[in-house]
Amino acid sequence: MNVSRKRKKELRKLQEDAGRLWESQQVLVGQAADVAREASRQLGNFNREQVVPVVQDTYNRKVAPVVDQSVRYGRHVVDDKVVPIVGGVVGTALSAWDVANAKRQGVARQAAPVPASSGLGLGRVIAIILGVAAAVGVIAAAWQALRADDELWVADDPLSPPNA
Numbered sequence: 001m002n003v004s005r006k007r008k009k010e011l012r013k014l015q016e017d018a019g020r021l022w023e024s025q026q027v028l029v030g031q032a033a034d035v036a037r038e039a040s041r042q043l044g045n046f047n048r049e050q051v052v053p054v055v056q057d058t059y060n061r062k063v064a065p066v067v068d069q070s071v072r073y074g075r076h077v078v079d080d081k082v083v084p085i086v087g088g089v090v091g092t093a094l095s096a097w098d099v100a101n102a103k104r105q106g107v108a109r110q111a112a113p114v115p116a117s118s119g120l121g122l123g124r125v126i127a128i129i130l131g132v133a134a135a136v137g138v139i140a141a142a143w144q145a146l147r148a149d150d151e152l153w154v155a156d157d158p159l160s161p162p163n164a
Contacts, residue, residue, distance in 0.1 A: 063145055070141030077134045085127050 003011070 066141060066144040070138070070145070073137050073141070074134075077130070077137065081130045082134070085123070085130065088123070
């Protein structure tokens with residue numbers, strides 16, 4: 001393909017302009033990367049100096065006491081309610097096992113006959129009530145810990161440049 005001198009000169013000039021534009025864009029991209037790096041550093045400083053202390057303070061004032069109270073209540077329910085009931089059930093089961101073993105070996109002891117229960121006994125009703133109370137306590141503690149709190153949310157104000 002044969003190109004005239006005038007077109008060659010125009011193409012060379014266009015190529016030089018494109019080269020200068022490419023170089024200026026590379027400089028601009030480098031400056032933009034520097035600005036982004038500095039903004040990232042400043043955001044890290046702001047997070048470390050402003051956000052983290054507020055979040056930790058709010059956690060220590062609002063969430064930690066509820067969690068501690070829930071743990072104490074859970075221990076109380078387990079130690080004072082569940083363990084004695086389970087111990088009684090296990091003790092009754094082991095007594096029945098011992099009686100069955102004694103009868104099987106022909107050494108039956110004189111034991112008072114146990115009347116057959118015709119429905120839910122007092123122990124079962126108490127166990128159900130305590131189970132429901134423990135479940136309600138756990139749900140209430142979780143609700144207290146996870147409920148929305150107006151002080152924890154950031155306002156939707158437009159961003160303004162920091163005062164430096």
